[in-house]
Amino acid sequence: MRTRVLSACIALILLCLSKVNGQLNSTYYDSTCPSLLSTVKAAVTAAVAKEKRMGASLVRLHFHDCFVNGCDGSVLLDDSSTITGEKTAGPNNNSLRGFDVVDTIKSKVEAVCSGVVSCADILAIAARDSVIALGGRTWTVQLGRRDSLTASLSGANSKIPAPTLNLSGLISAFTAQGLSAKDMIVLSGAHTIGQARCTTFRSHIYNETNILSSFATSLKANCPFSSGDDNLSPLDLQTPTTFDNKYYINLKSQKGLLHSDQELFNGGSADSQVTTYSNNQATFFSDFATSMVKMGNINPLTGSSGEVRTNCRKPN
Known part of the structure; x- marks a missing residue:
């Protein structure tokens, strides 16, 4: 009995130390908001059931948040008299979406545990639940993030990988965030869901040769050479x-829609990993969860x- 009590005390001390020392952990809200995960999952499941594309949009929100000064909820901030947000940055403007869904999730979380759960953590959980809702596998989300007081428009413009990057540029963009080439290749697999605007892939289908000609031709009707910038095409034509x-x-x-997509299989160092994932979905799922x-x-x-x-769009 004494041994079990001692073990429990040690576990509690380690948990408290992890919160003080800034380490994320999966049990962060177990006592302060025990219904958090079920609350977020229900809201995400409802949003994705209403519009399948929303799952990809929520995953992308988490990605675009983390690549600008870390996973701190800065991408959610609206412009104000004191803040220039990230929503109007080149990679985000007229493209990033799902903010209303995050507002809904936040309001539901606030209703069950007010002032406890950060918007940054909600993004991380929602990304995981979106993948599950669309057929992917689960993973354990680490929690304990807090929200930033400001945003970085310049960071959003410079740090989020562009669809025009070549393989070395993609690797460099991810390396700058502490992520490996392997992480880059597997996280790019999130493009198995979602859609892209014509303006992001027009050059790829009209001017480049590393694309199947019949595939490029099939995209041109919806993406004319000089118009239709906001017309959408699925990143994965088979099962979008x-x-x-x-x-x-x-x-x-x-049949990679974006130039940056096809760079992952274009006679370079990423070809082998792409082949592995094309042959083994379980390996992709496992590595994706880890990354x-x-x-x-x-x-x-x-x-x-x-x-x-308390409101993801503005500081308290």
Whole structure:
């Protein structure tokens, strides 16, 4: 009995130390908001059931948040008299979406545990639940992030990888965030869901040769040479609303929608990993889960840094 009591005390001390020292952990809200995970899952499931594309949009929100000064909820901040937000940055403007869904999730979380859960943590949980809702596998989300008090428009313009990057540029962009080339290749697999605007892939289908000609031709009707910038095409033409490994199968057939997609299978160092994922969906799912946890740990605010916003769109 004494041994069990001692073990429990040690576990509690370690948990408290982890919160003080800024380490994320999966049990962060177990006592302060025990219904958090079920609350977020229900809201995400409802949003994705209403619009399948929303799952990809929520995953992308988490990604674009983490790549700008860490996973701190800065991407959610609206412009104000004192803040220039990230929503109008080139990679985000007229493209990033799902903010209303995050507002809904936040309001539901606030209803069950007010002032406790950060918007940054909600993004991390919602990304995981979106993948599950579209057929992917689960992973354990690490929690304990706090929200930033400001945003970085310049960071959003410079740090989020562009669809025009070549393989070395993609590797460099991810390396700058502490992520490996392997992380980059597997996280790119999130493009097995979602859609892209014509303006992001027009040059790829009209001016480049590393794309199947018949595939390029099929895209031109919806993406004219000089108009239709906001017209959408699925990143994965086969199963655009199912989280699977078809993205990699498409790359092997030169059916990557974006230039940056096809760079992963273009006679370079990424070819082998793409082949592995195209042949083994379970390996892709496992590696994706690992890399999502790693990405979610990019420079989080913890402890007394930042705050827990009551409204994700503005500081308290």
